Amino acid sequence: MIYQLSVPAAVPGVEEIRILEWHGEPGAAFETGDLIVELETHKAVVEVRAGQPGVLRVIDAQPGDWLGIGLRLALFTDTADEPLPEGRAPVADIPVDFAVI
Secondary structure, three states, X not given: OEEXXXXXXXXXXXXXXXXXXEOOOOOOEEOOOOEEEEEXXXXXXXXXXXXXXXXXXXXXXXXXXXXXXXXXXXXXXXXXXXXXOOOOOOOEEOOEEEEEO
16 A cells, blocks of 8 residues: 655644654665654654554655645555555555654
8 A cells, every 4th residue: 555654743833844854765664663754843853653564665855845734755655566656646644653852
């Protein structure tokens, strides 16, 4: 199955988050609890961790980019050889856990 990682609404009142660092490249496999990406608001860092196993396939935003809540950060699939959708067709969100530090 194909999933998207969207910018989480991690901090109340925050409308945009900046990408700090990806913890994997396309093709990297993640297990539940693995750190995927670190994000930053003007006042906090948000660690986004995998809520299920998956393979990072496409990164849509690079470190330094600011994105609005709900926008797509990346695509994940269950397996590394699963075909990806054309364009930016909507797909289900991958479950994640996040911590604001």
